[in-house]
Amino acid sequence: xxxxxxxxxxxxxxxxxxxxxxxxxxxxxxxxxxxxxxxxxxxxxxxxxxxxxxxxxxxxxxxxxxxxxxxxxxxxxxxxxxxxxxxxxxxxxxxxxxxxxxxxxxxxxxxxxxxxxxxxxxxxxxxxxxxxxxxxxxxxxxxxxxxxxxxxxxxxxxxxxxxxxxxxxxxxxxxxxxxxxxxxxxxxxxxxxxxxxxxxxxxxxxxxxxxxxxxxxxxxxxxxxxxxxxxxxxxxxxxxxxxxxxxxxxxxxxxxxxxxxxxxxxxxxxxxxxxxxxxxxxxxxxxxxxxxxxxxxxxxxxxxxxxxxxxxxxxxxxxxxxxxxxxxxxxxxxxxxxxxxxxxxxxxxxxxxxxxxxxxxxxxxxxxxxxxxxxx
Numbered sequence: 001x002x003x004x005x006x007x008x009x010x011x012x013x014x015x016x017x018x019x020x021x022x023x024x025x026x027x028x029x030x031x032x033x034x035x036x037x038x039x040x041x042x043x044x045x046x047x048x049x050x051x052x053x054x055x056x057x058x059x060x061x062x063x064x065x066x067x068x069x070x071x072x073x074x075x076x077x078x079x080x081x082x083x084x085x086x087x088x089x090x091x092x093x094x095x096x097x098x099x100x101x102x103x104x105x106x107x108x109x110x111x112x113x114x115x116x117x118x119x120x121x122x123x124x125x126x127x128x129x130x131x132x133x134x135x136x137x138x139x140x141x142x143x144x145x146x147x148x149x150x151x152x153x154x155x156x157x158x159x160x161x162x163x164x165x166x167x168x169x170x171x172x173x174x175x176x177x178x179x180x181x182x183x184x185x186x187x188x189x190x191x192x193x194x195x196x197x198x199x200x201x202x203x204x205x206x207x208x209x210x211x212x213x214x215x216x217x218x219x220x221x222x223x224x225x226x227x228x229x230x231x232x233x234x235x236x237x238x239x240x241x242x243x244x245x246x247x248x249x250x251x252x253x254x255x256x257x258x259x260x261x262x263x264x265x266x267x268x269x270x271x272x273x274x275x276x277x278x279x280x281x282x283x284x285x286x287x288x289x290x291x292x293x294x295x296x297x298x299x300x301x302x303x304x305x306x307x308x309x310x311x312x313x314x315x316x317x318x319x320x321x322x323x324x325x326x327x328x329x330x331x332x333x334x335x336x337x338x339x340x341x342x343x344x345x346x347x348x349x350x351x352x353x354x355x356x357x358x359x360x361x362x363x364x365x366x367x368x369x370x371x372x373x374x375x376x
Contacts, residue, residue, distance in 0.1 A: 007186070054189045105129070112137075121148075129287065131285050206229065295349055
C-alpha cells in the first residue's frame, strides 16, 4: 500500500532527542524549545514565537488573547478543519461562515465585507495548501473595520504572499507540526505574535496563568498566578525533533517541490482530457508544496477515483466537509447553499499521496494508476 502520508526523519532528530534526555530537561521551554523559537522568529521575521502542544491550542490561545465574549462573531472559511473555529466557539463566539474562491480554495475576499456586523470580533483566514489568501484585500477590509485578523497557517510555514512571509499579516498566526505537515514533531504547534501588545499575556496564558516566564528572565523575584491560563508547553523532546526538521527546511522544501512539480507535469494532459481541475497557484504567491490535490467533475467521479486507486494499493483521500452543514454549523445558522463553492469543492477534491520521502517509483505508480482512469 502506498500511504497517503508518512512522517519523515531527515537528519539529527534522534541525536537531538537523546541530547534533550542528557540535558535532564525534557519538559517545556528547554534548550531545543528555545532553539526552535529563535529559528522561527529569525526566518519568518516575527517578534515572538511560542511553541504549543498543537495548532489547536495555539488557536485557543489566540481566542483567549482576543478576550472574546458570548455573542461575539468570528468569520471563518467553511472549508477548513474544525479546530479553526472550535477555538473561538469555546470562548462563546458565534461562527460566521465564509465561502471560498474556486481557484485557490482560500476565503473569497470579495464576499468578506458583507459578513461583517457590529458584533464581528475577528477574521480567521486559512492559507489552504500553503497558498496565500489575498491578504492585501483582506487586511484593507479588516483594518477599515478595526477587526483583528488571525492567520491559521497550518499549511503555510515559509510560504509567501507578494514576497512577505505567511503568518506575518495578522495580529497573530498559528502553525501546525502534526505528522501530516511539512515539518513535524508528531504533534505540536506554535503561536506567532505580530502585535507585541499580546506577548506578555500570551506567556502568562501558556504558563498556566502565571508570570513564570518573567521569573526565569529575572524580571520578578517569584512567580505567581496572575490570570487565567493553561498548560500549552510541548516537551523539549518534541522540540528537539522539530528543531532538526527546521534546520533541514531547505532540503525538505526542495524535495517536496520536486514531488509537486512531477505530479503537475505528468498529470496536466490527463487532467485536461478528463475535465479534472489542477491546483492553482497565483504568480504572486510562493507556495509551500504542502499537498497535491485534484478536483473531479462530480462526487461520483471523485469516489470512483478513490476506489480505483485503492484497488491498486494506493491511499488517496478527500478533505474537509463543509463546516456550515455540520450539526454544529447548523446550530449557527448554516444552511445548504450558503457557501456553494465550498459545497461543490468538498465533493470534488481528492488529495494524492504526498510526503517528503516519497520515492520516485511510488509516485510513478500513483501517476500511472490515475492515467488508467477515464473520468468522462
